[in-house]
Amino acid sequence: MSFKYALVPYIRAPEKHPSVVLYYDENVSIIKDAFxxxxxxxxxxxxxxxxxxxxxxxxxxDEKTRKLLEGYVNQGVELAHKAFNKTWKRIDGDEQKKMKIIVCCHSVPSLNNLHIHVLTTDMCGKNMKNKKHYNSFTTEFAIKFDEFPLKEDDYRLQDKGRCESLLKQDLFQENAS
Structure with missing residues (x-):
């Protein structure tokens, strides 16, 4: 099976992957990202x-789809906070502050199945290896969940080339279009 279909096992049979799947029901699976x-x-x-x-x-x-998944996004954010707090301690000692979380989808996804990213903003995971990885979450290439549905004139609806060019721009250049 092609890498583009890597998420299929977690969609079709999440119960068979307890080391990866954090939650599932008839509507969604919430998994740890492999990378x-x-x-x-x-x-x-x-x-x-x-x-x-x-x-x-x-x-x-589709408003019905977005509303359905909105509840799961909230659940994913809570799972991310719990996972972060389980492993990491705040150096300022203020345990009431929560780590900032990004919730987004890539404008040009690398995998064939729809997936919503829920990740901490530290951008220092073990697979953050190049500027393409960084830019895929820090530029408009990442469509924030609360931006959906996109306006009809949003270039991210159809302009794949423009979206992909965001991955090549210099680091720390916020939302250049």
Missing amino acids: PKGKVHLLILPRNEETSKKRSQEAFK
């Missing part, structure tokens, strides 16, 4: 086959 870009990096995978085959830009045009 984390933050200290904590999770993926929310819709289990509906029709939804799973869509790009986020299309799937979240």
Whole structure:
């Protein structure tokens, strides 16, 4: 099976992968990302086959789909906070502060199944290896969940080339378009 279909086992049979799957029900699987870009990096995978085959830009045009997944996004954020706090301690001692979390989908996904990234903003996961990785979460290449549905004139709906160019820009150049 091609790498583009790497998420299929967690969608079809999450119960067979307890070391990777943190939560599942009939609607979603929430898994640990195999190639984390933050200290904590999770993926929310819709289990509906029709939804799973869509790009986020299309799937979240449907208000019912977006609303359904919104609850799971909140759950994913809580799971990410718990995972972070279990491993890491704040150096300022203020345990009430929570680590910032990014919730997004890539405008040009690398995998064929719809997945929502939930990750800490530290950007120092063990698989953060190059500027493409960094830029995929810190530029408009990453469509924040609360931006959905995108406006009809948003270039990220159709301009794959422009989206991919964001991965090549210099680091720390916020939201250059």
